[in-house]
Amino acid sequence: MTRKRLLCIAPDDKGARALLNEAMLDWEIRSVSNLGEAGRELRNDRYLVGLLVHDREQHRPAEVDTFLRRYSHMQWVGVFSPRDLESAPCRDLVVEHLCDYHTAPVDPVRLAHTLGHAHGWAMLRRRPSANDGHDDPASPLVGGCDAIARLRAQVSRVAKVAAPVLIWGESGSGKELTAQAIHAQSDRAAGPFVPINCGAIAPSLIHSELFGYERGAFTGATRGKAGLIESADGGTLFLDEIGDLPKDLQANLLRFLQEKTICRLGSTRNIRVDVRVIAASHVQLQQAVASGAFREDLYYRLAVLPVTVPPLRERRDDLVTLAEYFFHMYASEKSPRLKGFSNRAIEAILDHDWPGNVRELINRVRRALVMSDGRLIMPEDLGLTRGIMAPTPAALDDTRMRSERRALRECLDRSGHNVSRAARDLGVSRTTMYRLLSKHGMRE
Numbered sequence: 001m002t003r004k005r006l007l008c009i010a011p012d013d014k015g016a017r018a019l020l021n022e023a024m025l026d027w028e029i030r031s032v033s034n035l036g037e038a039g040r041e042l043r044n045d046r047y048l049v050g051l052l053v054h055d056r057e058q059h060r061p062a063e064v065d066t067f068l069r070r071y072s073h074m075q076w077v078g079v080f081s082p083r084d085l086e087s088a089p090c091r092d093l094v095v096e097h098l099c100d101y102h103t104a105p106v107d108p109v110r111l112a113h114t115l116g117h118a119h120g121w122a123m124l125r126r127r128p129s130a131n132d133g134h135d136d137p138a139s140p141l142v143g144g145c146d147a148i149a150r151l152r153a154q155v156s157r158v159a160k161v162a163a164p165v166l167i168w169g170e171s172g173s174g175k176e177l178t179a180q181a182i183h184a185q186s187d188r189a190a191g192p193f194v195p196i197n198c199g200a201i202a203p204s205l206i207h208s209e210l211f212g213y214e215r216g217a218f219t220g221a222t223r224g225k226a227g228l229i230e231s232a233d234g235g236t237l238f239l240d241e242i243g244d245l246p247k248d249l250q251a252n253l254l255r256f257l258q259e260k261t262i263c264r265l266g267s268t269r270n271i272r273v274d275v276r277v278i279a280a281s282h283v284q285l286q287q288a289v290a291s292g293a294f295r296e297d298l299y300y301r302l303a304v305l306p307v308t309v310p311p312l313r314e315r316r317d318d319l320v321t322l323a324e325y326f327f328h329m330y331a332s333e334k335s336p337r338l339k340g341f342s343n344r345a346i347e348a349i350l351d352h353d354w355p356g357n358v359r360e361l362i363n364r365v366r367r368a369l370v371m372s373d374g375r376l377i378m379p380e381d382l383g384l385t386r387g388i389m390a391p392t393p394a395a396l397d398d399t400r401m402r403s404e405r406r407a408l409r410e411c412l413d414r415s416g417h418n419v420s421r422a423a424r425d426l427g428v429s430r431t432t433m434y435r436l437l438s439k440h441g442m443r444e
């Protein structure tokens with residue numbers, strides 16, 4: 001049997017030891033003297049139960065409130081002097097955050113009983129999940145499923161070399177986070193990570209944004225300015241939605257990748273820049289190459305190390321881990337009474353197809369933190385009650401997308417992933433089939 005662990009926050013260690021006597025021999029107890037130390041301990045280690053011995057001199061109610069909000073996934077028991085409990089802010093702390101409290105002088109045997117009870121509750125509330133997503137605390141990519149383990153392994157491998165990386169994945173699946181992980185594990189980690197979304201900048205501005213300009217290069221250029229490539233010197237440049245890069249700039253980027261120099265707009269001087277390029281796209285670039293929208297030579301330059309981020313629906317084992325991770329990440333936005341997800345909410349999360357991937361999950365969890373007024377999040381707080389909600393145009397779209405995706409997947413499986421045969425079975429042309437596959441971000 002694993003030992004029960006307690007984090008005790010008490011101003012003096014002797015006082016804490018006196019409280020936690022022989023009745024708690026089966027506990028592993030760590031005692032700290034203030035909230036700062038407690039925060040450090042909780043960032044490094046996991047506890048289910050905490051004991052707060054309140055000290056009026058040291059603990060400002062607002063600070064304690066912020067601290068307990070942050071660690072609201074734990075069960076907290078408090079010890080207060082009778083005088084403390086006369087003050088309204090202290091009483092609020094008890095009501096909002098604690099599962100139980102004792103008034104000093106404390107009976108150690110009763111306290112041990114309360115803490116045991118709190119531990120029992122904490123164990124009941126804990127959901128077994130894939131390593132709680134902590135099997136590699138150094139990686140920002142949360143999740144323990146095979147697909148994420150493979151992605152983490154790929155990240156470690158490509159981080160060791162300097163060649164360009166091309167990340168493919170649906171929108172919101174974690175491409176930028178993957179790029180950040182590669183940068184953080186590379187020998188450029190101390191240098192800058194500069195992201196740019198090629199689809200979000202007006203085509204007329206991308207050139208000067210990427211390559212910079214000299215004074216007088218165009219009307220209004222009263223001063224010269226370094227571009228994003230230059231500002232990433234010594235680090236990593238992340239080019240998101242690379243498929244949206246205009247054709248003329250594709251040629252400039254290719255030249256930069258080949259020669260490692262850039263030339264600012266309005267200048268003839270080449271500047272040497274040491275930058276690793278990671279590009280990302282939510283569409284299959286091969287199709288853009290086939291249609292002539294993307295330069296083939298640039299594609300092969302960028303795709304030296306291809307990395308695929310799997311969509312969330314292919315990481316079902318991680319859904320609960322991720323939902324709980326974001327619940328805690330945004331815990332400061334919730335009412336302290338809200339303790340977690342109801343079983344029905346978990347079922348709804350597992351049942352949903354997540355077309356918007358991890359970003360959609362974050363948005364739904366944050367919405368639920370604000371909308372829920374009970375102790376547990378319900379499916380309706382997440383906006384995941386299909387039967388009850390009036391169908392909106394967005395919901396209809398969602399349904400159509402889902403059935404299209406299902407039909408595509410089934411046909412492809414039946415045809416042994418032969419696109420021509422799957423297209424025939426569906427009664428569509430091969431071109432339409434490729435368009436559908438691209439629309440749904442499915443690779444074949």
Ligand SMILES: Nc1ncnc2c1ncn2[C@@H]1O[C@H](COP(=O)(O)OP(=O)(O)OP(=O)(O)O)[C@@H](O)[C@H]1O
Nearest residue numbers: 140141142143170171172173174175176177358359
């Ligand atoms: N495995 C993960 N663990 C924790 N957070 C994640 C994970 N994957 C994605 N996220 C979070 O989800 C959000 C969306 O991820 P990100 O921006 O990396 O997606 P993207 O694929 O680059 O999206 P887009 O294509 O729209 O630019 C971010 O807040 C990111 O931190």
